[in-house]
Amino acid sequence: MTSPADRPAVQAAAPRVAVLGGGIVGLASAWALARAGCRVEVFDDDPGGGASFAAAGMIAPTSEAAFGQEHLLAAGLASARLWPDFARDLEHCTGASVALQSTGTLLVASDHDDAAVVQRHTMLLDRLGLASQRLGTRAARRLEPALSPRLCAGVLLRDEHSVDPRRVVRLLLAALGSLGVQVRPTRARPLLAAARCVGVVTEPGPGRPVERVEADAVVVASGWSARDVVLPGLDLRRAVRPLKGQILRLRGEPGLLTRTVRATVHGDEVYLVPRPDGEVVVGATSEDVGVDTRVTAGGVHELLRSAVAVVPEVAELELVEATARLRPATVDNLPLVGATGTPGLLVAVGHGRDGILLTPLTAQVMTAAVLDAPAPRHAESLDPQRFAAERSPM
């Protein structure tokens, strides 16, 4: 982004960027921008406490592939390829391990109808030229002996990863700290003047007055609540909606599973993501119920029922946490990443179920957009302008 002529020349070399939202998308974007030379501040009253707090952390574009979602698949594959370098950079910057797991994903099915679902998915991957390896039940159980013997069908997807999003958020916060980027514990909203964005206004709190912070660029990365940001040129309320997810964290001895298991169980989808420390994440519901973050008896019951059917020993694990958060879903299942119609205002929202997967690509696209550099591939399909508001009397 070139600084406008009416701003002091001293800022031209180092644009000031305000990032609204300290989830993994906002933090990774802030980190990329800071490393690209911007002077960055992040605003969030609970960094990492939203959808990133719930996320299982699958980096799984092929198992998420769906008919008619070619743009999402392409972006997901590109971002998954960025993950190992993203993790290495973060490790280099913080001296701590990201613990990226690259053991792949095993798809399994509970009954013959479920097996047909898995088979259709494999045929889709074949058609898209994506590698998958069909396994019999016995071969699947040799890979993962904890699987129920009553499963039918298994497919191994080798090129998928997983990561603990909470760990990534912690490391991103540490990395930002080491670059002198402040994460300010308050919510804020964009400040518009003369049809352009000139900074942000913080939310007042007890003993904390409203504050205006000037910025050359403002990045809205506040997840589903970005829909409350009213922009003249972009209808975020039409584009973004909350999609509730409930998810469980279980714990036992390490080694029950060695890779992500995704299962179709009598028509229900469930995944189990093991971590090296013995945590097993079981997710997730997808509920179009508006702004509701209650953990429900029915949500937990469904997840446990399916998980126990796939891996009976799950019943012996400690149930450490049941969490519900709101994903920022979009009507076309693609996020909105880039410039809006309002100069100085950018968005990185709407990542739905794919926030962790799409984080490195989002950070790249966002950095290019802020610095007015050539856009990386796939940026076009994420262009927020596809939700440009129709002209209407204001």
Place this chain on the structure above:
Amino acid sequence: MTSPADRPAVQAAAPRVAVLGGGIVGLASAWALARAGCRVEVFDDDPGGGASFAAAGMIAPTSEAAFGQEHLLAAGLASARLWPDFARDLEHCTGASVALQSTGTLLVASDHDDAAVVQRHTMLLDRLGLASQRLGTRAARRLEPALSPRLCAGVLLRDEHSVDPRRVVRLLLAALGSLGVQVRPTRARPLLAAARCVGVVTEPGPGRPVERVEADAVVVASGWSARDVVLPGLDLRRAVRPLKGQILRLRGEPGLLTRTVRATVHGDEVYLVPRPDGEVVVGATSEDVGVDTRVTAGGVHELLRSAVAVVPEVAELELVEATARLRPATVDNLPLVGATGTPGLLVAVGHGRDGILLTPLTAQVMTAAVLDAPAPRHAESLDPQRFAAERSPM
């Protein structure tokens, strides 16, 4: 209890009593003893944090009745009859409501095998001369419209109550406070000298030295952990064992259920205890697994599966809490309440699944035992001496 001759005469009028354990049994005993004129101190590092914290609060001797458990039934019926006065006294003393629910219990069954279980129970009640009212499924659903239409058989037990044990613990603590009884935030153990109990020794903690506190009587009411109290004449380790229970607290609009529902669901037992504020307690597992207070995926799954089968709308309730605690179970399912072979040392432990039910009777029996007053009825069946250790070389 008469003071021994070797103690100062000034103590004779008001015996000093130390109660080890601040669960509902220890607190109610302390309260009764204080009201009877004793100088009481309670020792517990987490009053009300043990089995009382988990308990659903059913006061349900007839639905708990079992073949061959006549003494327990008699004690339970007697204690249930004491509950309304116990609650009224506590309300009078604290000015707060105990919220004793007296809407009875509805027994239901999921399938024909389950119905046979309910029928056998009803026949047992008939034989014991205890009232029950058989209902068809439609009549049961008129009483509780939230019940699944797929249930078969219903039996109404009118004379049962329920109460929130956490509320009772809070009120007991307030009542004790108003009588000047201290609850000291430390664990302690009995202090024996010359084959009698002369007081207690507190556990050391950070910045808190060991302290000896003299007492004329010591009441051990520390639940399952009482088994670690080594007594010359009583084998508590043989008598008492931990019995793990997992239990859920759900929350929704008040009025989903108006009375306790106990169900047999494909052979599993579950109960749902509604509270006036919309809480619904779903319990409970009974697991003979030693000292283990992990909430497990399997335990929660079982409870939710059965509860949703009985009351489908349970799926919509918020899952507020999953708790596991250890009940103090005994080999004959009766508690140990009264004097031990060691002068000055009494016990009130081993209440198993019936701690809330048996609290008022226990407090009466204990008060009589400490004051050497005539024992109330049923005290004999609770006599700890039935576990007197065989004479062995010490």
